[in-house]
Amino acid sequence: MSEALEQYIKHIRFERKFSEHTVREYTSDIKLFIEFLNETNNNKEPLSATSKDVREWLLVLLEKKESKTTIHRRISSLKSFYKYHIICGNIKKNPALNILLPKKQKQLPSFLEESQIDSLSLSEFSTEDFPKMRTNTILSLLYLTGIRRAELINLKINDIDRDRKYISVLGKRNKQRNIPIPNWFVQQLDSYIHLRRKTHGNENDYLFVTDKGKPLYPKFVYLLVRNSLDNVTTMTKRSPHTLRHTFATHMLNAGADLNAIRELLGHTSLAATQIYAHNNFEKLKKAHKQAHPRN
Structure with missing residues (x-):
C-alpha cells in the first residue's frame, strides 16, 4: 500500500471517524486507481496523477460497464483523497475535481405498503x-x-x-x-x-x-x-x-x-x-x- 494512501486511511478512520464500511469502500476505490496507474503509467505515484489519468480510468470503468452509482462513488473517493493531500500541502491541484461523470438516473426509493x-x-x-x-x-x-x-x-x-x-x-x-x-x-x-x-x-x-x-x-x-x-x-x-x-x-x-x-x-x-x-x-x-x- 502506498504511503499516501496509508496516511489518508488513518485520517478518515481516526480523525474523521468514518465507519469501517466507508473506510473499506474508499480504500478499495483508491487502490483500484493506483492499480490502474501501475498498469498503464509505469508505476506512477498516485500524488503525481493528472486529470488525464483520472479521465482515462473513468473510460476503463465505463468499458467494464460498472454502474453509474459505483462510478460516482469511486471518483468521489478520489476527490476526497486528493483534497486531503492538498490540505497537507503534498499537492497543489485535485486531478479528480472537474471530471465529467455519466448522469445518474434518479430512482425513487422502494418501500413496502x-x-x-x-x-x-x-x-x-x-x-x-x-x-x-x-x-x-x-x-x-x-x-x-x-x-x-x-x-x-x-x-x-x-x-x-x-x-x-x-x-x-x-x-x-x-x-x-x-x-x-x-x-x-x-x-x-x-x-x-x-x-x-x-x-x-x-x-x-x-x-x-x-x-x-x-x-x-x-x-x-x-x-x-x-x-x-x-x-x-x-x-x-x-x-x-x-x-x-x-x-x-x-x-x-x-x-x-x-x-x-x-x-x-x-x-x-x-x-x-x-x-x-x-x-x-x-x-x-x-x-x-x-x-x-x-x-
Missing part, C-alpha cells in the same frame, strides 16, 4: 425462541425508527432510554440523535433483552448479537431482512434500507413534516430527504388519474 408491514406481524413475538425474537425486534426497530444498518449493528443496550421512550443513535460523522419509540416496543425490547441475557449472558453490551453471542455484521443483517421480506413482497430491492425508505414514506404519507423526517433519518440537508416527497407526489398522481372524471 402498510398491508405488507402488517403481514410481518411485528407486534407478535415469542419470549422463548431467541433467533425469532431477534428477527422480529430488528425488523420492528428498522421500521419504527428508520435507522441505518450500521447504526443498528452498533446499538448498545444502554442506548435505550425506557423512561423517556427513545433510542440514542450514533450516526454518520459521529452525530448523535434520539429517536422516539412507542410504549409497546419498549416492552418488546425489555422482553428481548431479558431473553438475550438469558441466552448469551453479558459477554458484551451490544443490543443485537449472533447465535454465538458475537456482535452482528452487515451481511447478517442484510440476509435477515431480505429473507423476512421475501415472505411479503416480490420487489427486487429487499434490504435494511428498504425499511428505512418505508419508515420515511409512511411518515410523510401520514402528514409528518419533511424537516422532522430529515432529523429522524439523520440527514444533514433537506435535499437528501426530498426524494420521499417525490414518492408521495407519485402516489397523488396515481390517485388523481384513477379518480378524476376527466382522466
Whole structure:
C-alpha cells in the first residue's frame, strides 16, 4: 500500500471517524486507481496523477460497464483523497475535481405498503425462541425508527432510554440523535433483552448479537431482512434500507413534516430527504388519474 494512501486511511478512520464500511469502500476505490496507474503509467505515484489519468480510468470503468452509482462513488473517493493531500500541502491541484461523470438516473426509493408491514406481524413475538425474537425486534426497530444498518449493528443496550421512550443513535460523522419509540416496543425490547441475557449472558453490551453471542455484521443483517421480506413482497430491492425508505414514506404519507423526517433519518440537508416527497407526489398522481372524471 502506498504511503499516501496509508496516511489518508488513518485520517478518515481516526480523525474523521468514518465507519469501517466507508473506510473499506474508499480504500478499495483508491487502490483500484493506483492499480490502474501501475498498469498503464509505469508505476506512477498516485500524488503525481493528472486529470488525464483520472479521465482515462473513468473510460476503463465505463468499458467494464460498472454502474453509474459505483462510478460516482469511486471518483468521489478520489476527490476526497486528493483534497486531503492538498490540505497537507503534498499537492497543489485535485486531478479528480472537474471530471465529467455519466448522469445518474434518479430512482425513487422502494418501500413496502402498510398491508405488507402488517403481514410481518411485528407486534407478535415469542419470549422463548431467541433467533425469532431477534428477527422480529430488528425488523420492528428498522421500521419504527428508520435507522441505518450500521447504526443498528452498533446499538448498545444502554442506548435505550425506557423512561423517556427513545433510542440514542450514533450516526454518520459521529452525530448523535434520539429517536422516539412507542410504549409497546419498549416492552418488546425489555422482553428481548431479558431473553438475550438469558441466552448469551453479558459477554458484551451490544443490543443485537449472533447465535454465538458475537456482535452482528452487515451481511447478517442484510440476509435477515431480505429473507423476512421475501415472505411479503416480490420487489427486487429487499434490504435494511428498504425499511428505512418505508419508515420515511409512511411518515410523510401520514402528514409528518419533511424537516422532522430529515432529523429522524439523520440527514444533514433537506435535499437528501426530498426524494420521499417525490414518492408521495407519485402516489397523488396515481390517485388523481384513477379518480378524476376527466382522466
